[in-house]
Amino acid sequence: MSARPTPTAQGSSAPVRTAVVIGGGISGLATAALLAHDGCRVELVEAREQLGGRAGSWEQDGFRFDTGPSWYLMPEVFDHFFRLLGTSAAEQLDLAGLDPGYRVFFEDHQEPVDVHASVAKNATAFEAIEPGAGRALDQYLDSAQHTYEMALEHFLYSSFTRRRELLTAPLIARAPQLLQLLLEPLERFVGRRFQDPRLRQILGYPAVFLGSSPDRTPSMYHLMSAMDLTGGVLYPQGGFARLIEVIARLAEREGVHLRTGTRATRILTTPQPGRRRPRAVGVEIQEADGTVHELPADVVVATADLHHVETTMLPPALQTYPQRWWERATSGPGAVLLMLGVEGPLPQLAHHSLFFTRDWGENFGAIRQGRVPSPASLYVCRPSATDPSVAPSGQENLFVLVPMPAEPGLGHGGVDGTGSAEVEAIADEALAQIAAWAGIPDLAERVVVRRTVGPEEFATDLRTWKGGMLGPAHTLRQSAFLRAGNTSRKVDSLLYAGSSTIPGIGLPMCLISAELVAKRLRGDHSASPLPEPASESARPAQSGAEA
Structure with missing residues (x-):
């Protein structure tokens, strides 16, 4: 077995022997697993009874719904993470390739x-819509692939602790191109290459994955098309709840103590002789029965929503990102979610289906201005197209996401129409839109299970900033080294991971954020992924069918 570096706390040469991780989403579980693998004794505290955070699940009457992420992109990031723990994605997950990757309906x-x-x-499909677009797509995807490789090599696995990492010869040589990719919006970048509005929408939509819109997202993020238009859309059988189960089990295998129903209420600090900044020494927690006590630690890693952590768990003098910082920041959108169990088949819908309105400017503008768009561009996931375990035989599972303003005042969801009036009205309109555009006139009559979720739940259950569904949007000011960093500037031994911090939004980014914490504690300031064990063979693991 290859030796692993001993982690050390930020601002200290003392080894980290104990760590507390706040938050049981994918970034918290991944961080805990990596730190335990490096020899730390780790306790993870999750306020809810269920692990997964945004990647939760809900079951009723034989239907099982993922309540959050549903796209498995950047498989190499997952593969690398699993190899760091001495296993592989192939061992842990049963991945199915999707073809079509997704279907797009237009108003x-x-x-x-x-x-x-x-x-x-x-390329053939693009050419059929717009002459010359097939060749233009090949060139576009070639640029996307090169940009993606540049991001992997220089940005995604960097905490930007040493700016000279940004002054390498390859980056200097590409500086003019990189500057243009940062300053030119994705919408304009795509518009210079394609004329048909449908093609522009297909290539601009990845901005929504980043909590933004094509007119405000840097064109550097056209790199995302190197994933979904090149055969990279996969699905883990059992859903994304299965992914959470796997990572939680690996964390426990590494010795992590997972505590659900345990809310972190305060980050404990102590002054350091001869140093200006105090040091984090643990976390105050509240158990489900109301009991309050303290968990001591050499390092604290907060992976819950950064706004919640900073503004409620630290006093104002120790907040790196106080409320005034958030008042200048840009939130990603909120959402109304709709989970439907449907009688009979729905071949009109693919595993992933997107519904795009004619006037995107109005759609995105309404969300930014706090108005409910009508009609709204929306997303539908039909996992029962691929996974028989998510619905009873002969029935379908639909997850509908309707982007909305990040505004908890829109209300909460409920089961069987019991949510707030505005949330249920939004859900009804979305259901009618899917039925009309996809040619399923009896869709509403075939619904046998229905649950809605509104922005209020994101704010109260997940403690997200403004009730947003994703985190701070990937605008220019909130991307790469301009995004919130992963360490406190006011408290030593306090680090951050998750979608609020670098590198950003999405399951792969959350896995990378966990690795960035491990790199910090190892003293690794490089922009490269951690080296994978060369001689450490994979430990025995349950197969996907047995676990």
Whole structure:
């Protein structure tokens, strides 16, 4: 077995023997697993009874719904994470490739467009819509792939602790191109290459994954098309709740103590002789029965929503990101979620389906201005197209996401129409829109299970900033080294991970954020992923069918 560096706390040369991780979402579980693998004794505290955070699940009448992330992109990031723990994605997950990767419905057109797992098929589809677009797509995807590789090599795995990492010869040589990619919005970048509004929407939509809109997202993020238009859309059988189960089990295998129903209420600090900043020494927690006590630690890693952590768990003098910082920041959108159990088949919908309105400017503008868009561009996931375990035989599972203003005042959801009036009205309109655009006129009559979730739940249950569903948007001011950092500037031995911090939004980014914490504690300031064990063979692990 290869030796692993002993982690040390930020601002100290003393080894880290104990750590407390706040938050049981994917970033918290991944951070805990990596730190325990490096020899720390780790306790993870999660306020809810269920692990997963945004990647939660809900079951009723034989239907099982993922309540958050549903796209498995950047498989190499997952593969690398699992190899760091001496296993592999192939051992832990049963991954199915999706073809089509997704289907797109347009307000002005009867026929949807399928995005396939084949670049050639996608180029043919683009060419059929706009002459010359097939060749333009090949060039676009070539640029996306090069940009993605540059991001992996220089940005995504960096905490930007040493700015000379940004002054390497390859980056200097590409500086003019990189500057343009940062300053030019994705919408304009795409518009210079494609004329048909449908193609522009397909290539601009990845901005929504980043909590933003194509007119405000740097064109550097066209790199995301190197994933979904080149055969990179996968699905873990059992859903994303299965992914959470796997990472939680690996964390426990490494010795992590997982405590659910345990709310972190305060980060404990102590002065350090001869140093200006205090040091984190543990976390005050409240058990489900109301009991309050303290968990001491050499290092604290907060992976819960950064706004909640900073403004409620630290006194104002020790907040790196106080309320005034958030008043200048830009939130990603909120959402109304709709989970539907449906009788009978729904072949009109792919595993992933997108519904795009004609006027995107109005759609995104309404959300930014706090108005409910009508109609709204929306997303539908039909996991029962791929996974028979998520619905009873002969029935379908639908998860609908309707982007909305990040405004808890829109209200809460409920089961069988018991949510707030505005949330239920938004859900009803979305259901009617799917039925009309996809040609399923009896969709509403076939619903046998229904649950809605509104921005209020994101704010109260997940403690998200403004009730947003994703985190701070990936605008220019909130991307790469301009995004909130992963260490406190006011408290030593306090680190951060998750979608609020670098590198950003999405499951792969959350895994990378966990690795950035491990790199910090190892004293690794490089922009490269941690080296994978060369001689450490994979430990025995349950197969996907047995676990």
